[in-house]
Amino acid sequence: MSHTVLIVEDDKRIASWVTRYFNRAGFSAEVAHDGHTGLELARSMVPDLILLDLMLPGLDGMTLCRRLRRESDVPIIMLTAKGAQPDRIQGLDGGADDYVVKPFDPDELVARAKAVLRRYEGRVQWTLTCGPLVMDEATRQVSVDQQPMELSEAQFLLLAALLRQPNQVLSRRQLIHLALGRDFDGYDRAIDSHIVRLRRAIHREDFQPIQTVYGAGYRLACKDV
Numbered sequence: 001m002s003h004t005v006l007i008v009e010d011d012k013r014i015a016s017w018v019t020r021y022f023n024r025a026g027f028s029a030e031v032a033h034d035g036h037t038g039l040e041l042a043r044s045m046v047p048d049l050i051l052l053d054l055m056l057p058g059l060d061g062m063t064l065c066r067r068l069r070r071e072s073d074v075p076i077i078m079l080t081a082k083g084a085q086p087d088r089i090q091g092l093d094g095g096a097d098d099y100v101v102k103p104f105d106p107d108e109l110v111a112r113a114k115a116v117l118r119r120y121e122g123r124v125q126w127t128l129t130c131g132p133l134v135m136d137e138a139t140r141q142v143s144v145d146q147q148p149m150e151l152s153e154a155q156f157l158l159l160a161a162l163l164r165q166p167n168q169v170l171s172r173r174q175l176i177h178l179a180l181g182r183d184f185d186g187y188d189r190a191i192d193s194h195i196v197r198l199r200r201a202i203h204r205e206d207f208q209p210i211q212t213v214y215g216a217g218y219r220l221a222c223k224d225v
Contacts, residue, residue, distance in 0.1 A: 004028045006047040008038035010056050021106040035059025046174050054080035062094050069095030075116045128163035130209050130222040155198045162220035171217035
């Protein structure tokens with residue numbers, strides 16, 4: 001499954017140019033031309049990587065970066081004409097993983113994106129926890145109160161997606177993308193059936209962390225995060 005990249009760039013010529021190079025490199029690219037649209041898309045599509053222009057209409061790139069960083073650890077590369085060292089430092093301190101100054105070579109940008117993704121994927125935790133619930137992604141073992149559980153593949157993948165983003169509301173479409181992939185040919189409501197079975201599997205007295213947020217999706221409530 002290819003990586004998805006969200007390009008938030010108000011210059012449509014540059015956005016089209018960057019999109020073409022990333023598509024050619026095997027990425028699936030989406031574009032936003034202002035900060036508010038970029039924030040909405042980042043929340044709805046859950047991209048693997050964000051390319052973020054600093055000077056944006058509506059919501060500037062620095063503010064958008066800081067807001068995204070409060071909600072997610074998605075890798076962010078800033079694209080900007082501001083190349084002075086203080087600007088670079090401000091961008092990295094604001095939560096960016098890399099900082100690319102315009103004009104830039106598109107092949108180098110793609111290479112930097114791949115390097116950022118490798119670093120990000122290399123630091124993914126193998127053990128995910130939520131109270132007494134423990135998942136070892138390396139061995140694919142799940143337990144509650146040290147009692148092992150048998151989960152279907154879909155249940156395991158859904159639980160892993162929820163555990164990676166604790167206390168965050170995930171829509172059905174987000175869960176499909178994160179857990180089952182873009183090629184999933186079922187309906188959004190099929191997620192509900194999987195969630196019902198998953199809840200039954202992990203339920204213990206006084207422990208049921210999967211919450212329904214009506215009209216929005218599901219959340220894994222974890223007090224220890």
